[in-house]
Amino acid sequence: MQSHPGSQVAVSEEKRRRPSWLILSLGFGGLLTCIVVAAVGTLAALDRVRSNEVHSRKMFLERLSALDQIRAQIYLSGTYVRDFLLSPDPLTAQAQAAHLGPLERDTHNAIEAYRRNLEPEEREPFLALRKEIEAYWQVLDTTVGWTQQDRDRLRFSFFYNELVPRRTAMLQIADRIALVNERGLTRSEGQSASAAGNLRRYLMLTFAGTLGGGLILALVTIAFTLRLERELELRRSDLQELSTLLLRAQENERRALARELHDEIGQSLSAILMETEGAECAERRADLSSHLDSIKGLAEKTVNQVRDLALLLRPSMLDDLGLAPALNWHARETSKRTGLNVVVSADDAIDDLPDEHRTCIYRLVQEAVNNAVRHANARTVDVSVRKEGHKVNVTVRDNGAGFDTRFLRGLGLLGMEERVRRLGGRLKITSEPGRGTLVHAALPLSDLEKRNGHEADSYLVG
Known part of the structure; x- marks a missing residue:
């Protein structure tokens, strides 16, 4: 990844x-x-x-x-x-x-x-x-x-x-x-x-x-205090870096959304207007029918583009049908679009999870699969979501190129860490160059108040 x-x-x-x-x-x-x-x-x-x-x-x-x-x-x-x-x-x-x-x-x-x-x-x-x-x-x-x-x-x-x-x-x-x-x-x-x-x-x-x-x-306490101060400073630096990356990603997402609206939907709507004007000026019934068929095709294309754009922002089936269908839909769409073999194994019990847990799991799987598509050159991705006792275990494993976790870190991983940390969970990423990547998250099922007071363990293992 x-x-x-x-x-x-x-x-x-x-x-x-x-x-x-x-x-x-x-x-x-x-x-x-x-x-x-x-x-x-x-x-x-x-x-x-x-x-x-x-x-x-x-x-x-x-x-x-x-x-x-x-x-x-x-x-x-x-x-x-x-x-x-x-x-x-x-x-x-x-x-x-x-x-x-x-x-x-x-x-x-x-x-x-x-x-x-x-x-x-x-x-x-x-x-x-x-x-x-x-x-x-x-x-x-x-x-x-x-x-x-x-x-x-x-x-x-x-x-x-x-x-x-x-x-x-x-x-x-x-x-x-x-x-x-x-x-x-x-x-x-x-x-x-x-x-x-x-x-x-x-x-x-x-x-x-x-x-x-x-x-x-006293010396040990001073050394420990200094180390905590250094760690706090590193955490502040990480938070500032994350904030900068998030702002940059937000701007990129807005730019991509604006470009999508302008280049795809805007052009389709402009074409519909042109065809409408052409239909108004048509004198023969055959010309009018041709313009109407073109308008219908453009409208269908625009509707599909709007639906795809909405699904990319947040799939409606995550709220309507549940987490498991949303994960399966994302796997099918990714396989259809890229040819990557994505296999999802999920318990039916995960559909009863709180909304924050479902959103976190979906975004984590989405980011891990997208990283496997964009950077890992993987052929297969296995996704597993299991509810075990008072926690949910999420595992995403690919057979791609892998990476050195000691020196590589980006917005995607930071986003996964922050999502898991916010729910009081634990994120572990294991990867080595040439041996694929394993992403494992354990999310506790506790009260929202208790979750908001926890800080998660999140680290990378090489």
Whole structure:
């Protein structure tokens, strides 16, 4: 099929846009996902650091409180034992000894509480402290059983040789544990500082990754926008070219119509006027009859010319009989006029199509067949129109010379594209030099409002 040289026909814009939109959607979605994941990870890391810090400080304070309680109870127990030993009154001594029982239970409870929060580094001094405390309370339990004579006799030696050294040893061990406990707190704070440093590095990496992804997406978006602007400019150029070609075709059609009216119909009417004048001047009946026969022949010829001209503009049978008869008539007329074998295969259901669809299909087939006649030197053209589901498939195939779809494009192809696009359809033209041409159009059967809002895919395939 023929086209005039022009700009290269682009591949379907909708097909080209989908991958770009997919890439942009995935990119922005991935960036947002990274930001959300980074935010969630940061909050989780902050929560872990805060929880670890709170837990470490809580454990330190609980152990410190237990040590302070143990120290206080050791000091208080020494005071009660001293008063017990120095009391001259048995009742008062018994009262002082009675304080030691609850104090011993509180000491053991404090030791057990400290054991539950014990750090590995504190195990050795803690075991030594517990051993000393147990021995200490065993000595005190023995001491409170002394009689008045035993107290008077042993009080000073027991106090200075037994009680004070044991109490001093226990307090020294408690101080060792407190020192280990402080080191544990320092170690926990160091771990918290290390976790905070890791969190900062994680945030820096996340920020760098997000910034890099954002820059890449910005560059992709800019490139995509520039490409869309170029495509829009090309489309505007195509529309301007089409408008120019349409105006030129309109003028050519008007010129051809005027020439047809002047050269054919005008001359026939002038001949009829001349024959009429000749009939008026005829004196013999035979001359009058000859003029009338000539007028009749000229009138019949004029009527046929007007009918052919009207059918070329728009066949009346397209409105009166339907699309299938109009296509068959056009095939017969083309075969009669050119000798080209045009075979039409059409469903009866296509006659129920909307008027716009019938007109589009007729003009598309008409243009494709005329191109095969004028430019392809084809011997056979097969036309197929089928209604399949919610669309109509139109196929025109010839066995002519074909053409290179990359470099040839003209008003006929542009007109077919615009007609199909206006109905929201898809036009595909496949051709190669020496292998004929295939024109395929798929027209959706949708509401007029929906059709007018769609843009069709229309492209040429070499």
